[in-house]
Amino acid sequence: MIDELELTPLQVTDAIELEDNEADDHFDKLREECGVMAIYNHPDAARLTYWGLYSLQHRGQESGGIAAADGEDIHDLKGMGLVSEIFTDPVLAKLPGNLAIGHTRYSTTGDSALLNAQPIKVESTKGLIAIAHNGNLVNLGTARERLERDGAIFQTTSDTEIIVQLIAHSKHTTLVDCIADSLGQVDGAFSIVMMTRNRIFAARDPHGFRPLSMGRIPGVDGMPDTFVFASETCAFDLLHAKYERDVEPGELVMVSEDGVTSRYFNREVQQASCIFEHVYFARPDSKIFGRWVQKSRDEMGRTLARESGVPADVIVPVPDSGVTAAIGYASESGIPFNFGLIRNHYVGRTFIQPEQRVRDFGVRMKLNPVRALLEGKRVILIDDSIIRGTTSRKIVRMVRAAGAKEVHMRISCPPTISPCFYGVDTPSTRDLIAANNSIEQIRQFIEADSLAYLSLEGVVHSCTTGDAKPVGYCTACYTGNYPTQWVDVEEILPATASA
Numbered sequence: 001m002i003d004e005l006e007l008t009p010l011q012v013t014d015a016i017e018l019e020d021n022e023a024d025d026h027f028d029k030l031r032e033e034c035g036v037m038a039i040y041n042h043p044d045a046a047r048l049t050y051w052g053l054y055s056l057q058h059r060g061q062e063s064g065g066i067a068a069a070d071g072e073d074i075h076d077l078k079g080m081g082l083v084s085e086i087f088t089d090p091v092l093a094k095l096p097g098n099l100a101i102g103h104t105r106y107s108t109t110g111d112s113a114l115l116n117a118q119p120i121k122v123e124s125t126k127g128l129i130a131i132a133h134n135g136n137l138v139n140l141g142t143a144r145e146r147l148e149r150d151g152a153i154f155q156t157t158s159d160t161e162i163i164v165q166l167i168a169h170s171k172h173t174t175l176v177d178c179i180a181d182s183l184g185q186v187d188g189a190f191s192i193v194m195m196t197r198n199r200i201f202a203a204r205d206p207h208g209f210r211p212l213s214m215g216r217i218p219g220v221d222g223m224p225d226t227f228v229f230a231s232e233t234c235a236f237d238l239l240h241a242k243y244e245r246d247v248e249p250g251e252l253v254m255v256s257e258d259g260v261t262s263r264y265f266n267r268e269v270q271q272a273s274c275i276f277e278h279v280y281f282a283r284p285d286s287k288i289f290g291r292w293v294q295k296s297r298d299e300m301g302r303t304l305a306r307e308s309g310v311p312a313d314v315i316v317p318v319p320d321s322g323v324t325a326a327i328g329y330a331s332e333s334g335i336p337f338n339f340g341l342i343r344n345h346y347v348g349r350t351f352i353q354p355e356q357r358v359r360d361f362g363v364r365m366k367l368n369p370v371r372a373l374l375e376g377k378r379v380i381l382i383d384d385s386i387i388r389g390t391t392s393r394k395i396v397r398m399v400r401a402a403g404a405k406e407v408h409m410r411i412s413c414p415p416t417i418s419p420c421f422y423g424v425d426t427p428s429t430r431d432l433i434a435a436n437n438s439i440e441q442i443r444q445f446i447e448a449d450s451l452a453y454l455s456l457e458g459v460v461h462s463c464t465t466g467d468a469k470p471v472g473y474c475t476a477c478y479t480g481n482y483p484t485q486w487v488d489v490e491e492i493l494p495a496t497a498s499a
C-alpha cells in the first residue's frame with residue numbers, strides 16, 4: 001500500500017503501455033458512497049467508532065474522521081486515506097469521551113480534500129455540533145445563497161455543511177426543533193449522524209435513499225446500554241452490538257441522558273431506498289432496509305439464471321461484488337461455480353483517487369484468470385453492473401485469452417441508463433454505455449458470445465421477495481424516473497446531444 005501511494009502518476013504511466021482507453025478507466029468506476037457511525041455511552045467510544053469505520057471502509061476510501069465528546073468539548077481528527085492509515089493508538093488517545101461519530105468518505109459534492117473530510121464541526125448559537133453524512137443533497141444553490149446572505153460563512157465546499165449551517169441559523173428555540181426544521185428544508189439523500197457535547201442524533205431523508213441502522217450493546221454489571229448507529233449492520237458485528245431497527249425514512253432519533261426519543265420531520269413522501277445498495281454497494285453480511293443483502297443478491301443470480309440461462313461448463317464471478325449473485329445463478333442452473341478470476345486484494349482504491357492523475361491499469365492488476373479452470377470451457381461470467389463497459393471488455397478478453405471456448409456475460413441488474421444524484425457517483429448519461437447503445441451493440445463491444453441483464457421486475461422481485469412489508473425502491477438509474485423533482489439537465493443529456 002505504501003509503495004502504491006508513493007508512486008507518482010508519471011512513474012505509473014511510464015512503466016506500463018496502456019491498451020485501448022485504459023488511461024481513462026478510473027472515470028468508469030462506480031464510485032462508492034460514504035459510511036457513517038455513531039456511539040453513545042461507551043468509555044472507549046472513539047475506538048468503537050474506529051472499528052465500525054473499518055467495517056464500512058468499502059463505502060469510501062478518500063478520507064476518514066472521528067469526533068468524540070467528553071461532556072465538555074468535542075475533539076475531532078480527520079485525515080486523507082484509509083481509516084487504518086489515519087487512526088493509530090496515540091491518535092485515538094486524543095479522542096476521549098463516551099460519545100463519538102465517524103465518517104469514511106467518497107466525495108460526491110466538493111473536492112476530495114482534507115477541507116471536506118467529515119465529521120464537520122460547527123460552533124453555533126445552539127452550541128457545538130458535529131455531523132457525518134452519507135448521501136447527496138440536490139438543488140443546493142438557493143439554500144447556500146440564502147444562508148450566505150444571512151451571514152453564514154462556509155468552511156467547506158461539500159453539501160453536508162448546508163445542514164449544519166441551516167441548524168445554526170434556524171430560528172427555533174430548542175436544538176431538536178432546529179434540526180427537524182433544517183432537515184425538512186433540504187432535498188435529496190441523507191443518512192446522517194450528529195453529535196453535541198452530550199447527545200447523539202441520527203436521521204434519514206424522507207425517501208430513505210441510504211441505509212442507517214440502530215443497534216445496542218448491553219451494559220455489563222448493571223451499567224447502562226451503549227447505542228450504536230451505522231450505515232450497515234456489518235459494523236455492529238465486530239462490536240457485539242445487536243441490530244434493533246432501522247432509522248426510518250423521515251425520522252429523527254435522539255439519544256441522550258433521557259434515553260431514546262424519536263420524531264418524524266417528514267412522512268409525506270413514498271419510500272425510495274436505493275436498490276443499487278442491494279446490487280453492489282452494501283456488504284452481503286449486512287442487513288439494509290430491513291433485508292439481508294446476501295438474500296437479495298442470491299435471488300438476483302437465481303432470477304437471472306431463470307430469465308436468461310445458457311448452456312455452460314462453469315459459472316465464474318467477477319470478484320468481489322459479483323460473487324453472491326454468481327452463487328445464486330449456479331445453484332439455480334446446476335452449473336458448477338468456481339473462482340476463475342482471482343482478485344489481488346492489495347490493489348486498494350486509494351490507488352485510483354479521483355483527483356490524482358493516476359492512470360488506471362487496474363483491471364489487469366486487480367483480476368487475473370485461473371487458466372486451469374477456464375481452458376476449453378464454456379464460461380458464464382457474472383458481474384453486477386456495466387458502466388462504460390471497458391472493464392467487462394477487458395475481463396472477457398482476459399478469460400478468452402486464458403483458453404475459454406465461449407464467454408457469456410450475465411449482469412445482475414438492468415442496464416444502467418441514467419446517472420444518480422443521490423450519493424452514487426455514476427458518469428453522466430453520455431458516458432453510460434447502456435444509455436447510448438443496444439444490448440447487442442454492448443455485446444459486440446465487450447466481445448462476449450452472449451450478454452443478458454436482469455430485468456427491472458427481476459431486480460425488484462429479488463429485493464422484496466419473502467418480505468412481510470416490502471419497501472419501496474428507487475430504480476432511477478435503470479428507468480430515469482427520479483423520486484425527487486430536481487435533476488441536472490446537463491447530466492442527463494444523451495451522447496447524441498453533445499455530438
Ligand SMILES: O=P(O)(O)OC[C@H]1O[C@H](OP(=O)(O)OP(=O)(O)O)[C@H](O)[C@@H]1O
Nearest residue numbers: 028319320321386387388389390391392
Ligand atoms: O463498466 P465497467 O467499467 O466494467 O464497471 C463496472 C465494474 O466496476 C465495479 O466493480 P469494482 O471494480 O468497483 O470493484 P468491486 O466489485 O470489487 O467492488 C462493478 O462491480 C463492475 O465490476
Ligand SMILES: NC(=O)CC[C@H](N)C(=O)O
Nearest residue numbers: 033034107108109134135
Ligand atoms: N458519498 C457520500 O455519501 C458523500 C457525502 C457528501 N455528499 C460528501 O460529498 O461529502
Ligand code: SF4
Nearest residue numbers: 274276420474476477
Ligand atoms: S439512481 Fe440508482 S444509484 Fe441512485 S439512488 Fe436511485 S437506484 Fe440508487
Ligand SMILES: [Mg+2]
Nearest residue numbers: 319320321322
Ligand atoms: Mg465489481
